[in-house]
Amino acid sequence: MAARNTLRRALLYVPGSSQRFLDKSRSLKADCVAYDLEDSVTPHKKAEARSLVRRALDQPAPDGIKERAVRINSVESGLALGDLTEVLQSPSLTTLVIPKVNSASDLTFVTDVITHTISALPPEQQRENRPPISLLALVESARSITNLTQICSASPLLQGLIFAAEDFALDLSITRTPSLTEFLFARSAIATAARAAELPSTIDLVCTAYKSSDGSPPAVLEEECRGGKRLGFNGKQCIHPSQVETVQRIFSPESEEVEWAVRVVIADEKAAAAGRGAWTLDGKMIDVPVAEKAKAIVRRADACGINIEEIRERWKGQEPE
Incomplete structure (x- = not known):
């Protein structure tokens, strides 16, 4: 397969239901921008968001963004097939973020849909220079932690693991603290499993703070980045453009x-x-x-x-x- 972009220091989520945010994201500088069809989109906006994201993908790639991904809805939600059917029509799609991957079967399903959807496209849309699809799996539950070995070997398209701390905390009925020690086992397990499977991307939890009183990036963001880097992560999820510069600086070699x-x-x-x-x-x-x-x-x-x-x-x- 063709060489893939494996530099994902920052993965910034952009709500797929907001044309304004989609347009604004084109002016950003980031390793990876993920157009979101899941958490940031309300149920009655799901169909509209698919169309908006598809149109965003079909636009020429912005100079400052190295990779454009789409976070679909989870397989268990019943919405993943509709998401995939729409966004796979775009020849510019390179990366899919798969939420709530609890077992290998979630990635097997997505991989099968990709294969069948692309093979059914007109020949000109199956051209050889169409980029290969990369998958990034969100680890969000106790079940997914116990199934990491099988998840990592479920699909040849898998390129990385992402830790979703808030959903993991909900599943285990634990409370997130500033020290993040309650996530130490899960984060270490994810970084170790990804390394063992030779997956290039290990993307850490979101920092929920994105602005200090003076408008500068909060100190906790830098602390979390350095902590994640020490555990073996090589990137971090971002929920606001103001986080990207700090994240990419710290996840670069000093x-x-x-x-x-x-x-x-x-x-x-x-x-x-x-x-x-x-x-x-x-x-x-x-x-x-x-x-x-x-x-x-x-x-x-x-x-x-x-x-x-x-x-x-x-x-x-x-x-x-």
Whole structure:
């Protein structure tokens, strides 16, 4: 399959029933904008929202948005088939966010609908350059946590997991606290399962605060981002455009981290050419796992738009110690 966009530092939800918000979203800069047909759309607006989202997808992709996704209604709601039938008509659709994925069968259903719907389209709409569809699964219940292994292997289209904290809290009858310790097990399980299944995206819970008294992003947003990053998440859901800049900054490699990684990569290349295995840098041993971590940081930094070549030029003289 064609290479997929795996940089989803921020996933911003946009209500699919609001033409104003859909239009406004085109001026944003974000890794992923998800047109929402689920929670932000009232029942009597569902059909209208499908049409609005379909038209939004058919417009040329905005320069500042790397990926446009659609969050459909859950399979158990009975509305998913109608959502899929509409939005799959757009040749620009690349990503579907699937809510309330409780078991592998939810993703199997969506995958089957995608296959049958696209195969039934006119030949010109099945052209080879139509982008492959990626699935992102929302984990929202105790049942989904216990079924993570099966969910992660349910569909070849699955590209990531998203943690829905509010629905999870409702299911377990727990209360969200500022420390988020009540979600530690679930978040760790999601990040670990995604890594084990080699899914590129692990997207953390929503920060419900989006504005301070002075209008700036609240400190809790940055704290939550750093906490999620430490647990292994590489992105975060956003409910307001003001959250996006902070989220994408924190889920990008930090400058000191990138400098270190580039130095390691350059020195490792020289060590390999000299037939050396382990070596040291700044008095610390560098072996294969550390070198691979550095390479991963450099790849992510490059995807985030950081000028790696400039840093490499600056450290081209770095030698393995």
